Amino acid sequence: MSDWSEHYATRVSHMQASEIRELLKLLDQPDIISFAGGIPDPALFPREEIAQAYQRILGDPQLSAVALQYSISEGYLPLREWLAGYMGRLGVACTPENILITNGSQQALDFVGKLFISPGDSMLVAWPTYLGALQAFSSYEPRFDVLPGENSNRTLESYTSQGAAKPKFGYVMPEFQNPTGTSLSLAERERLLDTAAELDLPLVEDSAYEKLRYDGERVPSLLALAAQRAGGIDHCKVLYCGTFSKSIVPALRIGWIVAAKPVIQKLVLMKQASDLHVSTLNQMVMHEVASARIEDLAANMRRVYRARRDAMLAALDRHMPKGIHFTRPEGGMFVWVTLPEGIDGAELLKRCIEEGRVAFVPGAAFFADRSCRNTIRLSFSLSEPAKIDEGIKRLASILKLEMAEMTHAA
Amino acid sequence: MSDWSEHYATRVSHMQASEIRELLKLLDQPDIISFAGGIPDPALFPREEIAQAYQRILGDPQLSAVALQYSISEGYLPLREWLAGYMGRLGVACTPENILITNGSQQALDFVGKLFISPGDSMLVAWPTYLGALQAFSSYEPRFDVLPGENSNRTLESYTSQGAAKPKFGYVMPEFQNPTGTSLSLAERERLLDTAAELDLPLVEDSAYEKLRYDGERVPSLLALAAQRAGGIDHCKVLYCGTFSKSIVPALRIGWIVAAKPVIQKLVLMKQASDLHVSTLNQMVMHEVASARIEDLAANMRRVYRARRDAMLAALDRHMPKGIHFTRPEGGMFVWVTLPEGIDGAELLKRCIEEGRVAFVPGAAFFADRSCRNTIRLSFSLSEPAKIDEGIKRLASILKLEMAEMTHAA
Numbered sequence: 001m002s003d004w005s006e007h008y009a010t011r012v013s014h015m016q017a018s019e020i021r022e023l024l025k026l027l028d029q030p031d032i033i034s035f036a037g038g039i040p041d042p043a044l045f046p047r048e049e050i051a052q053a054y055q056r057i058l059g060d061p062q063l064s065a066v067a068l069q070y071s072i073s074e075g076y077l078p079l080r081e082w083l084a085g086y087m088g089r090l091g092v093a094c095t096p097e098n099i100l101i102t103n104g105s106q107q108a109l110d111f112v113g114k115l116f117i118s119p120g121d122s123m124l125v126a127w128p129t130y131l132g133a134l135q136a137f138s139s140y141e142p143r144f145d146v147l148p149g150e151n152s153n154r155t156l157e158s159y160t161s162q163g164a165a166k167p168k169f170g171y172v173m174p175e176f177q178n179p180t181g182t183s184l185s186l187a188e189r190e191r192l193l194d195t196a197a198e199l200d201l202p203l204v205e206d207s208a209y210e211k212l213r214y215d216g217e218r219v220p221s222l223l224a225l226a227a228q229r230a231g232g233i234d235h236c237k238v239l240y241c242g243t244f245s246k247s248i249v250p251a252l253r254i255g256w257i258v259a260a261k262p263v264i265q266k267l268v269l270m271k272q273a274s275d276l277h278v279s280t281l282n283q284m285v286m287h288e289v290a291s292a293r294i295e296d297l298a299a300n301m302r303r304v305y306r307a308r309r310d311a312m313l314a315a316l317d318r319h320m321p322k323g324i325h326f327t328r329p330e331g332g333m334f335v336w337v338t339l340p341e342g343i344d345g346a347e348l349l350k351r352c353i354e355e356g357r358v359a360f361v362p363g364a365a366f367f368a369d370r371s372c373r374n375t376i377r378l379s380f381s382l383s384e385p386a387k388i389d390e391g392i393k394r395l396a397s398i399l400k401l402e403m404a405e406m407t408h409a410a
Numbered sequence: 411m412s413d414w415s416e417h418y419a420t421r422v423s424h425m426q427a428s429e430i431r432e433l434l435k436l437l438d439q440p441d442i443i444s445f446a447g448g449i450p451d452p453a454l455f456p457r458e459e460i461a462q463a464y465q466r467i468l469g470d471p472q473l474s475a476v477a478l479q480y481s482i483s484e485g486y487l488p489l490r491e492w493l494a495g496y497m498g499r500l501g502v503a504c505t506p507e508n509i510l511i512t513n514g515s516q517q518a519l520d521f522v523g524k525l526f527i528s529p530g531d532s533m534l535v536a537w538p539t540y541l542g543a544l545q546a547f548s549s550y551e552p553r554f555d556v557l558p559g560e561n562s563n564r565t566l567e568s569y570t571s572q573g574a575a576k577p578k579f580g581y582v583m584p585e586f587q588n589p590t591g592t593s594l595s596l597a598e599r600e601r602l603l604d605t606a607a608e609l610d611l612p613l614v615e616d617s618a619y620e621k622l623r624y625d626g627e628r629v630p631s632l633l634a635l636a637a638q639r640a641g642g643i644d645h646c647k648v649l650y651c652g653t654f655s656k657s658i659v660p661a662l663r664i665g666w667i668v669a670a671k672p673v674i675q676k677l678v679l680m681k682q683a684s685d686l687h688v689s690t691l692n693q694m695v696m697h698e699v700a701s702a703r704i705e706d707l708a709a710n711m712r713r714v715y716r717a718r719r720d721a722m723l724a725a726l727d728r729h730m731p732k733g734i735h736f737t738r739p740e741g742g743m744f745v746w747v748t749l750p751e752g753i754d755g756a757e758l759l760k761r762c763i764e765e766g767r768v769a770f771v772p773g774a775a776f777f778a779d780r781s782c783r784n785t786i787r788l789s790f791s792l793s794e795p796a797k798i799d800e801g802i803k804r805l806a807s808i809l810k811l812e813m814a815e816m817t818h819a820a
Contacts, residue, residue, distance in 0.1 A: 002640075002644075002645055002646070002647055002670060002672075004612075004647075004670070004672055004673060004676075007526060007578060007579070007612055007647075008525060008526065008676070009524065009525060009526055009527050009528040009531070009550070009578075010528045011524070011528070012525065012676055015676065015679040015680065015683065016679070017679060037480075039479065039480050040479075042475040042478060042479050043475075045474070045475070045478045045479075047468055047471070047474045047478065050468060050478070051464070051465060051468035051469065051474075054461070054464040054465070054468065055461060055464070055465060058457055058460060058461035058464065059461060061457070064455070064457045064461075065452040065453075065455070067661060068452060068455045068457065068460070068659040068660070068661045068662075069449065069450075069452050069455075069659075069660060069661055070447075070449050070655075070660045070661065071661065102685075103513065103685035103686075104685055104686060106683075106684070106685050106686045107684060107685040110683065110684045110685065114419065114421070114549065115418060115419060115422065116417060116418065116419055117419050118419040118420045118421070118529070119528070119529065121419070132683070132686075135679075135682065135683040136683050136684070138683070139524065139680070139683055139684075140419070168417060168419075169417070202414075202417055230412075234412075235412055236412070237412055237414075237417075245480075249478040249479075250478070250479060250480045251477060251478045251479055251480065251481065251689055251690040251691050252478075252689055252691065253685065253686070253687075253688070253689045260412060260414070262412075262414055263414060266414075266418070266422055266425065269425040269426070269427060269545075270425065270549070272545065273425065273516075273520065273542070273545040273546050273548070273549055274516070274517060274520045274546070274549075274684075275512075275513035275514055275516050275517035275520065275663065276513075276514060276516045276542075276663070277663075278663070279661055279662055279663045279689055279692055280661040281661050281662065281692075282689055282691075282692065
């Protein structure tokens with residue numbers, strides 16, 4: 001084999017394989033109960049509606065000539081028009097010129113990294129935060145710092161003191177965060193916007209799980225609040241990333257960014273240079289399915305996932321030993337478990353797979369510095385309630401063994 | 411509006427709107443004869459076969475659960491297996507582990523830029539070269555230098571002399587290059603590989619128009635030649651970028667990279683961080699259509715485009731004034747015209763649209779330094795022969811006026 005290392009850009013040394021991705025392979029073994037992947041249940045996919053949309057578009061000579069041809073980088077105009085209305089119903093007044101269609105929200109994250117980060121720039125994330133965001137941003141070689149908030153004791157002054165590099169942007173998932181499942185309250189969102197204003201810090205709001213609220217009141221998005229403060233979306237510095245992956249299907253790879261027009265204009269150039277445009281046909285299909293069905297499809301998903309969330313919290317209450325803390329999310333797909341100090345999530349996983357045939361994601365990967373090894377992420381989206389109870393029971397029994405052995409060793 | 415300039419990464423200053431893209435908007439005006447966009451004729455799209463493939467996959471509960479779900483970043487295995495066989499028939503022995511599926515070959519170009527270029531690195535391109543490649547690479551802030559070859563009088567020593575930055579890779583389109591339509595002969599390919607070996611320079615081979623050869627003998631790809639020299643693809647330093655956009659349809663956004671396994675492993679991580687994977691459903695559909703029909707679909711495209719290429723060359727012979735040079739491509743979609751010194755392709759375009767209702771792409775955008783303004787690119791892919799003759803006649807008559815005015819002014 002040739003040696004390639006001297007040829008690569010410096011960024012390549014920051015690219016690491018995802019632990020989640022390796023773990024997804026475990027889903028293929030039928031005796032494993034997996035709480036690992038944060039993926040939707042394919043039984044909830046609107047297969048027939050999607051098939052009908054493809055058939056209708058490809059059955060029409062005029063529509064199909066458009067659907068199969070190159071198209072503009074901004075995205076299919078009727079889809080952007082529909083999204084402008086959808087965002088309006090979420091309290092964000094905007095036009096199609098405020099919207100770029102992306103290959104899922106992962107590409108939106110890649111693009112904001114590409115837009116804001118030069119090598120060595122500082123940027124702010126929660127601790128822990130979404131692993132895929134860390135991977136996307138890492139390609140642009142930032143230094144990660146802690147976003148101010150309840151999990152941080154950083155003062156505002158520490159970001160602006162002499163010698164401190166001004167952070168380029170902050171990334172935040174205010175609703176049912178991956179991995180913790182927790183949300184920011186209205187007061188926390190207002191405080192974050194205050195801080196961002198003090199630092200003149202653009203915020204990137206990842207709203208991937210927005211449709212999956214199972215209880216509690218809806219809280220306005222950061223973009224809605226910021227636009228209200230600034231007198232309109234074109235005057236505020238929040239970029240909003242949405243996706244159909246969690247509300248309809250992932251595999252059409254369609255997400256979107258909403259932001260001030262000058263930012264969208266730059267992102268359109270980036271889209272053009274990166275891959276020209278999202279599949280025209282898939283955008284047309286998604287427009288048909290979303291405009292006709294998104295609310296009742298999401299309602300059905302909420303009904304199914306709420307029962308699974310309830311089952312997981314009940315099982316954790318029932319089976320977990322004392323001293324184990326876990327979140328009680330109002331939506332999304334995840335519960336975040338903090339283990340006793342000294343228990344390593346990755347070690348626990350190995351034992352759980354071997355001895356208990358149950359899987360999850362160790363928490364360290366969600367920290368930019370890989371700290372906090374005594375954490376794990378559980379996803380409840382893929383399993384029936386009875387299976388969830390059985391899986392948590394297995395996990396808890398192995399955890400008890402670990403804790404007993406740790407006490408014994410000490 | 412907020413001021414965003416201080417927030418952006420340094421790369422954003424290199425991002426410019428594509429002249430081609432702005433020109434594509436002209437295609438919507440029915441009285442314009444456009445030789446601008448290098449896009450396929452939608453009348454040649456296999457609409458029914460594509461519709462049937464979507465229907466068959468989405469009609470099957472098992473297949474559709476896979477088709478609509480998240481999938482691996484490498485790409486759909488049966489498609490990569492089929493592509494490994496396809497590449498084998500082109501003289502490149504490889505396995506699915508040598509292949510990554512991308513969103514068209516534009517994403518492949520973005521990824522090779524991301525893989526090799528740190529800001530300020532030197533890289534080599536032809537002069538002129540594909541505009542979309544310049545856009546993709548520019549995001550990573552290289553310095554562009556001239557690829558050795560017939561259009562360059564650079565010596566090998568000039569790249570390796572003291573103080574010269576070692577170039578990170580060379581980008582080349584050996585078949586029916588966009589924009590010139592010309593191809594490298596076997597001897598030129600061998601010389602380029604010699605030079606690359608001397609410089610230890612990875613080469614990126616863009617093979618977008620490979621299926622569109624209208625006459626002449628097929629010449630082995632750079633990858634095939636390099637793999638033969640090195641004793642296998644895993645030992646050579648050529649990356650090959652292919653696409654279905656020019657042989658089947660563009661809008662499913664499916665291309666591929668073939669390279670040594672360690673390089674593909676890095677690119678898979680990049681794909682995962684960038685947008686997870688190409689639409690699973692689209693990959694499955696493309697696998698069905700390509701494996702059943704690619705050869706006869708491409709044969710039909712060749713039949714249609716060959717007649718248009720012939721019509722354009724005949725029209726140029728018939729209408730162009732003396733002193734106008736143009737290429738005679740054996741394939742692809744483009745003819746490259748060199749105008750007399752002092753005539754600016756962009757100025758000519760304005761006059762052609764206003765006075766002649768005929769459009770093309772000014773050549774300067776295809777040069778990394780925007781030099782050589784007295785060039786234009788003509789695409790023959792979208793117009794019937796009679797319309798091509800009429801368009802070239804209009805172009806020639808305005809060009810004659812320009813030349814007469816220039817002589818008069820001098």
